[in-house]
Amino acid sequence: MQLETILPVCSPAHKQSFVLCVVAMCRAVPINDLIYRASQQSDKLHALSTMLTQELGSEAFPIDRVLACHTSSLQTPTDKEQALQVSESDLLSLARSLLQAWSDPLEVLSSSTNVLPYSAQSTLSKTIQKMQEHSKDLKDGLDILSSKMGPAAQTITSLPFIQTNEIGQDKITKLLSCFRRDSHKIDSFLKVLRCRAANMQPQVC
């Protein structure tokens, strides 16, 4: 009997996530713990992006900015009431979609640090690398989580990032601002999800 038949929830497409999935299934890690772990990762990701924008200084971020991110097309709640009305699956789906949308741009960012002034380069490259790692971890965790939560959680909206050439400094700052926002969205959604899942433990919220 193959493992896939025993655990149909886990998809063997991605080896690492499959293994994690199998492990999680076999060990029966409760959802609450998975969500808690995911929210910790998202919090860390957001902290990194916030720190990065603060370190680069306000001069890199012009005040009169109008952010037109590549993820703006994704409809997300814009205030608390709206966010509390979204279902758990949708929240997870949104988080996963946003996360997926930043996989490529982070790659582009990590290879474009030479555009910035020299003093900012090392900070940027290090932080971007860390952000990529946390993003990857979070993505794996959310994949497992979504597999436990039904098919609605599985849908991911594609938000392509089209940029083949090297980007300029203003584009970099814009991307970083967009990423900060999106990481905050992910973090907020997961925290709402966490609180809702732990309805018997008020101290979690």
Place this chain on the structure above:
Amino acid sequence: MVCARMVKHLRLPLLLLLLALAAECNSMSKPGKPDKLGCRSPDKETFFCWWTPGSDGGLPTVHRLYYKTEGRETVRQCPDYHTAHSCFFSKTYTSIWVEYTVIVEASNALGNTSSDPLTFDLMDIVKPYAPENVTLVVSIGDNPHLTIQWHTPSNIDTKSGWVTLKNQLRIKLEKSKIWKNYTSDTQTHFTIYNIELGVVYMVEVRCAIDNSAWSEWTNTTFVKVPNFPRTDNSFWILVFSLSLIPLLVAMIILILKRKTVKKYILPPVPAPKIRGVDVQLLKSGRSEDVINAMLLNQRFPVVMPWKDQNEDYLIVSDKETSYLPLEKNKIFILPVAITLDSEVQSKETSEVDRFLKDSESSSEESSEKTKSSQLLTKCPSTNVLNDEKANQLKGVTEKIIQPFGISGYVDIPRHEHTQEADYSRVNEVNSDNILIMKKENVPHTLDTQGQEGGVLDDYSRVKEVNSDNTVFLEKHSDSVNASIRAKGYIDWVNQKAKSPHVTGHSEMGVCPQLVGCGYVDTFPPPAVI
């Protein structure tokens, strides 16, 4: 008519005059630029903005706040100016993850002045209020610790999960200048364990939403940690001192009786000592006294120099006896123990006589017998003669051998079990071919080993007797075979009776079969003891 015309002509200048007057009294201008525009969201649901107005230009000035959100082009005005120079945005008007652009305009009769625009996202301006109701509880006992509790700001909703707070507190001693920071996640309490006693602590707490800016610190809260009462120290001091007293007493006793204790703990080890040896005598250095003392004590047998002794020998020769069937012309030598008792002597002699008689029974060579009997007859006299000398000896044997001229030794293997002196030494060989052997009677209460050693040293084995009547003695250093010792005979060479065929061992007493020829042995006197 003319008045109306005059007023009309005067209106304009009058107005100008009034205005000029007014202008001179108040310097009116456009309002100053509103400054220091700021916005803050204390709960991630609402926010408010504030500004600092500029000069009003002498005229009533109105400040208006306009904002614009991302995605909507309309410019809206502040929904609620609930306090002066600030604007409050309620939930309705608050959106997150949208860019706000806020601008304040001051306007008066003379004009408008706008402030610099402020662009922000709600997440940028989130900054909660400070926590409330900080309480400190000191808990004493085995594990003194300080528990700090507080409440989240009352305006924040923590139940929905929309807002997640994390807290930070800092603590320091009142007299110290350095704060120590601790982070607590969502919990609203914290415990510090390693606290000092009898000091005053100062505590402050602040919080943050997500990764936003930190709130202000709370007002400082003071707490005094009391000194813990020492529990009945006097009791333990009393117990301690009482337990010391027997210890002191024991120490005093030990010191006073230290010699006894020392003897008990370290018993004297007896020095090595030889019986009969006086250490002091040894130290005095007089060797004669020492030796005498040693000898007297040890009861060594007195070793008399053998030269001073008269030796008595008895030689028995019997060729015909069955004891010596193999060889002819062998001579027995029967050691006879001579004692003081004449009766014994006579017994001895009678034994000898008997023996001689036996020997006389043999038919051959009676001349030799006679000779031997002569010799034998000699012997008792000689024995008697040497009686005094033999006082000290228990047994004497005399052996007669051809003259040799040289004193030598014939080994006399002593019987192991005899306590008698079994020594015989060849003292001299006189001209009559008599080997005079000295019998030494060495009283031996000592172990036989020494004697045997002495005996061993004295062994000589008759190697051969050549035609020149020379007895060649072997130097024999090995230990003698016990069987040889048991019965040993010396070969006696009678020079005069020498026959040509006699070589070596011929014309001697026949050695017993059991024994190789060549040893003189001393029989233990059977009846003496």
